[in-house]
Amino acid sequence: MNLSLDVAADLRATAHELADAARAATLLHFRRAGLSAETKETERFDPVTVADRLSEQRMRAILARRRPQDGILGEEFGTVEGTSGLTWVLDPIDGTRGYLSGTPTWGVLISVADATGPIYGLIDQPYIGERFEGGFGQATVNGPMGRAALKTRAPRPLSEAILFSTFPEVGTPEEGAAFRRVAPKAKLVRYGTDCYAYALIAAGQIDLVIEAGLQAYDVQAPIAVIEAAGGIVTDWQGRPCPQGGRVLAAANRDIHAEALALLNAG
Structure with a gap:
C-alpha cells in the first residue's frame, strides 16, 4: 500500500x-x-x-x-x-x-x-x-x-553468535529437537526475555531469536523493527511469518541461512 x-x-x-x-x-x-x-x-x-x-x-x-x-x-x-x-x-x-x-x-x-x-x-x-x-x-x-540509530550486527559464524529464545523447550518435542540442533553450535544461548530479545537484534547486541507457537501480535512489531534495522524475520522454512507460528529472527542473511539449514536438517 x-x-x-x-x-x-x-x-x-x-x-x-x-x-x-x-x-x-x-x-x-x-x-x-x-x-x-x-x-x-x-x-x-x-x-x-x-x-x-x-x-x-x-x-x-x-x-x-x-x-x-x-x-x-x-x-x-x-x-x-x-x-x-x-x-x-x-x-x-x-x-x-x-x-x-x-x-x-x-x-x-x-x-x-x-x-x-x-x-x-x-x-x-x-x-x-x-x-x-x-x-x-x-x-x-x-x-x-x-x-540512536538501530543497526543489526554484521555477519559472523554461528560459533560466534548469541542466540535467544523465551522458553528452553521452545515448543513441541519436534520443535525443541530442531532448536537443539542450532543451540549447541552458538557461542551463547539465553532464555526468557520475550519481545526484548527481538529489540536486542535490532540494536546490534545479539544475532538470533528462535521461537515457536507465536501469534500475529507477538511478531508483527518485532518484524517491522528488525527489518528496518537491516535484519530478517521468517518462519522456519524461510517464508514471511506475519501471522506468527515458528519464527526465526536474524541479524543478517548469512546467520539466518546457517540457522535455517540446521533447523531443517532433521
Missing part, C-alpha cells in the same frame, strides 16, 4: 500516543503488591492481568478517536474490522510472566499492517523507558542513553 507522507506521519504519531498510554497503564501495576493473574489456558500457566486489559483498553480508545477507519487485532479483546486496509496489531504486555515476576524485559508491542504484513512497529519497555521504532524511514531507539 502506498501511503502519503501525511498519512505515514499520522500513523507514526498515533503509534507513539498508543505507546505513551500503554506505558502509563502498565506502570500503574508493575511491581505493586497484590497483583494477581488469571490463566487463559488450563494445561499451562498463560497469565493475563488487569494491566494487560487496561493497557489494551486505553490504546483502543485512542484508535477509536484518531483512526476509527482502521482495523484492530489485539491479544485481549480480539478483532475489529476496518475499512482503510490498515490494521493495528496490539500486544498490551508481551511477557506477562516477566511482568508478574518484576523483571524489566516485558514490553508493549504496537504495529500497523496492510495486506502484506507489518509496515511500521514499536517495541516499548515502559519501566526502562526504551522505545525501539522501525518503519517509514525510521530505525531508532530512544531511552536512558539518548536516541
